[in-house]
Amino acid sequence: MANDTAVWGILGALDREVASLRAEMAVDRVESALGAEFAFGVLRGRRVAVACCGVGKVNAAACATWLLCARGCGLILNAGIAGAVGHGLRTLDVVASRELCFHDQDPVMLKYFPKRRLFAGDPGLLALCRRACARPGVLQGAYREGRVATGDRFVADRATRDRIAAACAPDCVEMEGAAIAHVAFAAGKPCLVIRTMSDCADDEADVAYDDFIDRAADQSARIVLAMLEEAWA
Ligand code: ADE
Secondary structure, eight states: OOOTTOOEEEEESSHHHHHHHHHHSEEEEEEEETTEEEEEEEETTEEEEEEEOOSSHHHHHHHHHIIIIISOOSEEEEEEEEEEOSTTOOTTOEEEEEEEEETTOOGGGGGSTTOOSOEEOOHHHHHHHHHHHTSTTTOSSOEEEEEEEEOSSOOOSHHHHHHHHHHHOOSEEESSHHHHHHHHHHHTOOEEEEEEEEEOSSTTHHHHHHHHHHHHHHHHHHHHHHHHHHTTO
């Protein structure tokens, strides 16, 4: 993991995913860049930069690059919601990114930098997340360290879900994580993606999403807060 003085870059795709972090932090400046608003300040005693990066791989990659390369953040977290795909996973369960991949990537891409199908979650951040999730009152569901698959598509039908499951066997699907992990890999900085399941990426996904988005987004934000606290312990 990065050193103790590193600024933590924290991204969520939706306002809802960063709202409670923004509400709790002491903001000392706000910068606008690349279509996003970045709040810099202190959260649970640590320097952070928090932004809603917008939905999809390019928005996420742009904001991650800006935080890591233009503003020198020492690590990057992505917190939010996802569709559950892995066996036994239910709404409000958590997946922390042991590894990440793109489910919409042509294999020809493997010939070009960074020549890899999987990006690893940082082991130190993963251990911190595990400790944070073991704290009383943080989790409403089960905790899993698993594979996050990212693509520019909201997965809301059984056929697409099954196709993605057969192709890359993810625990969950979302739309930003692997893009952020790819940038962190290229920048040589630690990264972790933390997702609470809002739906099961199936034919009922749209309805479940509306029912669970608030609780799922708040839980992922709560995990980030617990990680910030646990980092002092
Ligand atoms: N984020 C939350 N649920 C999702 C789904 N079913 N597909 C893609 N991204 C998601």
